[in-house]
Structure formats: structure tokens, C-alpha cells
Amino acid sequence: MPASQPAQKTGKMKKLRRTLSESFRSIAFKKEESSFDEICVTKMSTRGCQGTDSVIKPLDTIPEDKKVRVQRTQSGFDPFEKPASQVKRVHSENNACITSKSSTTSKESPKLRRHSSPSSPTSPKFGKADSYEKLEKLGEGSYATVYKGKSKVNGKLVALKVIRLQEEEGTPFTAIREASLLKGLKHTNIVLLHDIIHTKETLTLVFEYVHTDLCQYMDKYPGGLHPDNVKLFLFQLLRGLSYIHQRYILHRDLKPQNLLISDTGELKLADFGLARAKSVPSHTYSNEVVTLWYRPPDVLLGSTDYSTCLDMWGVGCIFIEMIQGVAAFPGMKDIQDQLERIFLVLGTPSEDTWPGVNSLPHYKPERFTVYSAKKLRQAWNKLGFVDHAEELASRFLQCFPKNRLSAQAALSHEYFSNLPPRLWELQDMSSVFTVPNVKLQTESGDSIQVCSRKNSHGKASSSSKH
Numbered sequence: 001m002p003a004s005q006p007a008q009k010t011g012k013m014k015k016l017r018r019t020l021s022e023s024f025r026s027i028a029f030k031k032e033e034s035s036f037d038e039i040c041v042t043k044m045s046t047r048g049c050q051g052t053d054s055v056i057k058p059l060d061t062i063p064e065d066k067k068v069r070v071q072r073t074q075s076g077f078d079p080f081e082k083p084a085s086q087v088k089r090v091h092s093e094n095n096a097c098i099t100s101k102s103s104t105t106s107k108e109s110p111k112l113r114r115h116s117s118p119s120s121p122t123s124p125k126f127g128k129a130d131s132y133e134k135l136e137k138l139g140e141g142s143y144a145t146v147y148k149g150k151s152k153v154n155g156k157l158v159a160l161k162v163i164r165l166q167e168e169e170g171t172p173f174t175a176i177r178e179a180s181l182l183k184g185l186k187h188t189n190i191v192l193l194h195d196i197i198h199t200k201e202t203l204t205l206v207f208e209y210v211h212t213d214l215c216q217y218m219d220k221y222p223g224g225l226h227p228d229n230v231k232l233f234l235f236q237l238l239r240g241l242s243y244i245h246q247r248y249i250l251h252r253d254l255k256p257q258n259l260l261i262s263d264t265g266e267l268k269l270a271d272f273g274l275a276r277a278k279s280v281p282s283h284t285y286s287n288e289v290v291t292l293w294y295r296p297p298d299v300l301l302g303s304t305d306y307s308t309c310l311d312m313w314g315v316g317c318i319f320i321e322m323i324q325g326v327a328a329f330p331g332m333k334d335i336q337d338q339l340e341r342i343f344l345v346l347g348t349p350s351e352d353t354w355p356g357v358n359s360l361p362h363y364k365p366e367r368f369t370v371y372s373a374k375k376l377r378q379a380w381n382k383l384g385f386v387d388h389a390e391e392l393a394s395r396f397l398q399c400f401p402k403n404r405l406s407a408q409a410a411l412s413h414e415y416f417s418n419l420p421p422r423l424w425e426l427q428d429m430s431s432v433f434t435v436p437n438v439k440l441q442t443e444s445g446d447s448i449q450v451c452s453r454k455n456s457h458g459k460a461s462s463s464s465k466h
Contacts, residue, residue, distance in 0.1 A: 124152035129197050132160060132206060144175070148209065151194075157209040158194060162202050175203055178272040181249060187428045189240030191260060191270040207270075211263055214318070215256035221443040224325035227386050228441045229265070234319055235416060235423065236267035236432060241315065241407040243428060244269070245308040254314030255291045256321065264433055265440035292335070293317065293327050297342050297349070297399050300335050302361030309401040315410075316396025323389060324380045328397075339368065346399055347373030354400040388415040 124131035131152050138146045138159070147160040163175045182193040182205075195206035214233070218225065225233075237259065244251065251258075251269060258271040296313035298306065320328040329345075331338030343349070348370045349357045357363055376393055377384035383393060392415045395405035405413070411424070422435045432438055 126153060126195050127197060129199060129204065132158060132195075132197075132204075134160060149206075151206075159207040159209045161205040161207065163204070165200070165202060175205070179203075179205055181272050185244065185247075185249075187240060187243045188266065188431050189236045189268055190243065191268045210260035210266075210268060210270075212261050213257050213270075214259040214261055214267070214322075217261050218256060218322065218325070222325055224382055225322050226441045226443050227323070227389075229443065230319070230322040230386075231416065231419070232265060232432065232438070232440065233259075233261075233267050233322060234315075235411070235419065237269070237315060237318070238407045238411050239432075240267070240269040241308075241311055242411060245311070245407055250306075250308060251311050253291065254311055254318065255294045256318060259318070264431075266431055266433065292331055292338055293329055295338070296401065297339060298360065298401050300339050300342075301357070301363045303401075306401060308406060309404040312396050312404040312407065312410075313401075315407070316393055316404075319389075319393055319396065320376075320380050320383070323382050323386060325382075328380070335362070336367065342399070343368060343371050345371075345374055345376070345379045346397060347371055349399050357399075386415075388413065388417075391415075 133150045133152060134147045135150055136148050138148055140146070144161050144163045147162065149158045149160040150156070151158050179193065179196055182191070186192075191210065192208040193205060194208060197204040197206065241251070251272065253271060258269070260268040260270045262268070294314040294317045296306075296310060299310065317328040329338060329341045331341055347353065348368050350365075351358055358365075376390050376397070380393075383390040392405075392410065392413050395410070395413070398404045420435050420438060423432055423438070426432065426434070
């Protein structure tokens with residue numbers, strides 16, 4: 001019996017060493033394989049955040065609800081920042097995959113990680129900063145710089161959104177929101193997030209590269225776009241919005257700079273820094289959202305009780321801007337000026353036309369001139385040259401939020417009736433340009449003449465039928 005005790009002790013010591021060894025290996029592996037969400041949440045500071053606005057729920061836990069009542073909260077968004085000063089999020093058009101780690105692969109050996117090669121340990125890998133080469137700076141904002149880059153993994157062009165981190169503030173909430181939401185979105189009309197790189201100094205979001213945006217496209221072809229191109233751009237915008245709205249996500253910053261256009265005419269929703277997952281009623285939303293020109297009157301008046309109708313006002317503004325060639329409501333001074341421009345066309349609201357407007361925080365009837373509503377073509381004459389365009393625009397530009405047409409319903413509007421039926425049968429990741437005879441038309445630079453020719457031709461053919 002005494003002789004067996006040393007043997008038992010030796011066995012226990014060997015077992016203890018083996019356990020410690022495995023533990024250290026597991027710790028090292030977890031550190032290496034830590035997911036983006038773990039890193040960001042632990043390093044992120046909650047200083048300066050109010051209530052639960054900072055909480056991000058996984059998309060699959062968001063309950064379906066018809067209306068969310070919310071309270072005002074603070075935001076770092078500048079409501080008077082002009083669209084021209086915004087950093088243009090220019091991204092790209094190749095297809096790569098995001099190397100997010102599944103929770104079920106925690107036992108996977110580091111040597112067998114996806115995209116790595118055991119025979120070439122020094123080869124470029126996803127998730128590594130040195131796997132991407134910066135080619136040129138595309139723009140710089142208050143917390144991020146965007147570069148055109150090239151992937152050393154597959155040689156494709158990418159857009160690198162480099163977000164600067166500060167020790168005392170941690171990772172900006174806008175970056176966490178953008179990455180968290182985009183990781184779960186897979187649609188041809190939404191910009192694709194390829195990769196996420198986290199270091200002590202920066203957080204880099206690697207996007208597909210798209211060579212221009214709708215703002216630059218309209219600047220290149222002033223005076224209004226070809227009506228057929230407007231229709232295709234709007235159809236793609238509604239496809240992307242319908243996809244995210246069905247997943248209870250609001251973009252909250254729709255404007256031409258955030259709609260990317262590929263060289264084939266593919267439109268992609270981008271810059272989800274202000275996007276929010278529409279979740280439980282205890283969440284608080286901010287009314288400091290959406291660039292001033294594209295901000296709906298309910299939000300301008302202080303409302304935080306909004307849903308997908310918030311984005312649909314922006315769709316109406318962008319639709320008119322594509323047809324007319326100028327911004328629909330280009331406020332130059334402040335919120336008061338912006339509201340005056342809206343009411344001048346749509347009429348000054350009252351309790352009769354907008355139930356509940358008197359209860360909005362910034363609604364003071366004595367501050368506004370009383371205008372009567374006008375036909376939209378009186379303000380934007382080119383709407384009158386495109387079949388059903390004025391009626392569709394009026395369905396988007398409703399002061400009373402509940403009256404605005406949804407993205408899904410808008411796709412079935414008569415305005416799109418001359419498009420090929422196959423467009424409504426496409427899968428999420430299928431482009432509209434995979435349908436035969438669907439392509440961008442050459443921009444003429446004079447949309448009125450194009451509209452007039454199409455309108456007169458349409459009337460002639462219509463009369464010939466009778």
C-alpha cells in the first residue's frame with residue numbers, strides 16, 4: 001500500500017499538468033479566435049450613452065411589432081451638417097465571404113482556420129491588417145477614413161473604412177451598429193461586408209468596392225436622369241429597403257451619397273452607421289437622424305415615434321431629385337427653413353390633416369406660414385412627363401407618417417408596370433440586370449426631352465389601340 005501512494009501521486013501530477021496545458025492552449029485559442037462582437041463589446045465605453053439606445057440585439061431575437069413608442073435620447077449626429085460635407089462611403093463590387101466564427105467551431109484548431117494554408121503559414125489571411133493594401137484615400141470623416149484598397153487574399157478591389165479608436169472612448173457605437181447589422185444582411189442591393197479587422201488602434205471594415213454613388217452620378221449628369229434609369233434605380237432601392245424593413249431594420253440616413261452605383265448600374269444601400277434594429281418598446285430612438293434635406297417633417301418636429309415610414313420619406317426626396325435634377329427640399333438655414341420648404345408644397349399641417357401633430361415637441365402653429373397643398377408637378381414639373389411618377393412621389397411624401405407607402409407596397413405600384421415580370425421573382429442575391437433586356441440607358445443630359453418623347457409615344461400608341 002505505501003508503495004502505491006507515490007505512483008498515485010505521480011499519476012495525479014501528470015493529470016494536473018495535462019489539464020493546465022490544455023487550459024492554456026484553450027485560452028490562447030480563444031484569444032486568437034475571439035469574434036468581433038466579443039472584442040468590441042468588452043473594449044467599448046458606455047460613457048455618454050443614454051438608456052438602452054446602445055444595446056444591439058441579434059437580428060433573430062427581434063420580435064415583430066407594429067408600432068414602437070420611444071423617448072428622445074442624445075446623439076452625436078449633427079442635424080445641420082450639409083450633405084456635401086459627408087464622407088462618401090465608396091465601396092466595391094466583388095464577392096468575398098466574411099470570416100465570422102461560429103460558436104460551434106470553438107474547438108477548431110488554429111492551424112485549420114478557414115482561408116489559411118498549413119503549407120504556407122505566411123500567406124495572406126482574412127481578418128489580418130497586412131492582408132490588404134491601401135491604394136488611395138477616398139474620404140475622411142470625424143471618426144473614420146475610407147481608402148480604396150486591394151485584397152492580397154484574392155486580388156480584388158475593396159473599400160477600407162478605418163475607424164480610429166481611443167483608449168478612453170473605445171469603439172464608436174456607430175461602427176458597432178454598422179458591422180453588427182451588415183454581418184447579417186445578404187442582398188444584392190446592400191453593400192457587402194467582406195471582413196473585419198480589429199487592432200488596438202483601429203477597427204477596419206472591409207467592404208466590396210463600388211466605384212461611385214448616386215450623388216456623384218447625378219452630378220455627372222445634371223438636369224435629371226433618364227426616366228428608365230430612374231425607374232431601375234428606384235426599383236433597386238425599394239428592393240434593398242424592403243429586405244431590411246422585413247428584418248425590422250431602419251436605415252435612418254438615406255441620401256444619394258449613401259446609395260452606391262456600380263459600373264453596371266447596380267444600386268447598393270451603404271453606410272449603416274445610423275441604422276437601428278427596431279426592437280422591443282423599451283428601446284429609445286433619437287430624432288437626430290437623417291441628413292436635413294432628407295429628414296421627414298415628423299422627425300424635424302421632434303417625433304421619436306417612428307418606424308419604416310422614416311426611410312420612405314427619404315425615398316420620395318431621392319426619387320424627385322433623380323427626375324428633376326435638383327434636391328426636393330434643399331433647406332439652407334435651419335430646421336425652421338426646412339419645414340417651411342416642405343409645407344410650401346405639401347401644405348401646412350393641422351390636426352385635421354395630421355392627427356397628433358399638435359402634440360409634437362417642436363410644433364408651434366404660430367411659427368409657420370399657413371400654406372395650402374399643391375400638386376407636386378407645380379413644384380417639380382418633370383414629374384408630369386413620366387407616367388404615374390407624380391402619384392407615386394405623392395404616396396412617399398406624406399406629412400402624416402402613417403400615410404406613407406411602404407417599400408414592399410411601392411414595388412407593386414403602377415409606375416413599375418412596364419418592367420419585366422421576372423424582376424419580382426428574383427432571389428435576394430440576384431441582380432435585376434440578370435433579367436434579359438434590363439440595362440441602363442445612355443444618359444442624354446436632358447431628361448425633359450426624353451420624357452416628352454416617351455410620353456408622346458405612349459399616348460400615340462395608346463390612341464392607336466382604340
